[in-house]
Amino acid sequence: MKLGIIGTGLIVQEFLPELTKLEGLEVKALLSTPRSKEKAERLAAEHGVTAVMTDFEKLASQDIDAVYIAVPNDLHHLYAKKALEAGLHVIVEKPMAATEAQARELAELARKQDRCLLEAVTVSMLPGFEMIRRWLPAIGQVKSVSCSYLQYSRRYDAFRSGEILPAFDPAKAGGALMDLNVYNLHFVLNLFGRPQETRYFATVEQDIDTGGTLILSYPGFQAVCTAAKTCSGPNQCIIAGTWGTITTSQAANTIGSVTLELRNGQRETFEPPRESRVLPEFRRFMKIIDGHRKKEGLEKVEVSLEAARILTETRRQNDIVFPADAD
Known part of the structure; x- marks a missing residue:
């Protein structure tokens, strides 16, 4: 599997050295914000990643099959949607999206595009x-x-x-x-x-x-x-x-x-x-994506959608409001 990573935060810094150990997985590119480009270039140099960019379209044009999205929660939906529309498989950090509505939109788009949508929650x-x-x-x-x-x-x-x-x-x-x-x-x-x-x-x-x-x-x-x-x-x-x-x-x-x-x-x-903990997680993701285990991928999406429903419902019980609630 050829992977592009979106984000340069702590989770990427923890996981990237481990991902490079996985047989059959090649991290091809890192996408960062312009502000974090220098940090992304250091990470890429340390771990043999050949391309760094700040533009999503450039990332999508790389020789990649999937993206791993590790950015703040409010941006999960934005980048997952862009990646699915570009025909890429998506592995997105937990939670899948800020709201249940956003998660369901992504699941429907993945179905239409015949791409895998997987929430990176190790459990x-x-x-x-x-x-x-x-x-x-x-x-x-x-x-x-x-x-x-x-x-x-x-x-x-x-x-x-x-x-x-x-x-x-x-x-x-x-x-x-x-x-x-x-x-x-x-x-x-x-x-x-x-x-x-x-x-x-x-x-x-x-x-x-x-x-x-x-x-x-x-x-x-x-x-x-x-x-x-x-x-x-x-x-x-x-x-x-x-x-x-x-x-x-x-x-x-x-x-x-x-x-x-x-x-x-x-x-x-x-x-x-x-x-x-990232190694068994990504081994499974690779089997789902590369092994065309569509049924297993769909089963995981259903669990993620139920989690999104509960997160949204119980958050609102406590009057905790996110900007995405207005959508």
Whole structure:
């Protein structure tokens, strides 16, 4: 797969060195803003990327099959739409778009263009998640699910002093729900499907949620998803059933090791390979795009659309407004 990357932020700086290790993947070009072009050129030189540009049309004219979009949330829809219209497959960082309406527009465009649209949210592609799926029947009837992702953001100090960076900016579709709790949401949706009811209890500061608890109601149990950008704490997911529990050692975005403990005394721990979380994710993307696994790609889009619906609905429950809501 020949890939163009849109963006030069922290996630690109973390992932680019790993992507260059993947057999069958070639990063051909970086698209940056004019302001970040110098940084993009340094990144490209360090990792063997041959082309850097600031114009999307020039990126689209390169010898690429797909783009990976890693820009602020409010720009996901814009660049995904441009890429699909240019006939490119799209891998877009979570969340897929700022609103459900935008996400559905992209999904319909991908269908018309016969291109893949994939949300880069690592959860369901990690080896630990596959083990959770396998072990889930062993714990009996699920009675409780809890996911916690607490991460003190270095941008929070700036936010408190009045400097509003994209992660805390409603104009950029920021906030803890869209940035952190989205991982917890995908963890639950990929295991249990659409909930009967959803509620979000947000901590709102300066018109944006800096943390909150999302509750997803299912027959017989609640899934409680907590995330905050204002504090640190134990991060893990716990699924409790009538016969036992499944526990992760890390938050939903990485999962880490997974432990099965049953009431009969059986205990087993799965240790995943030590590698960047981006590697299993992009291996799967390559199989979907290069291997023409259209059905799998469409199934992932449906989960992303459900996530977009819940993110939009529960955000609005707390009167958190994005510019895209006016569309």
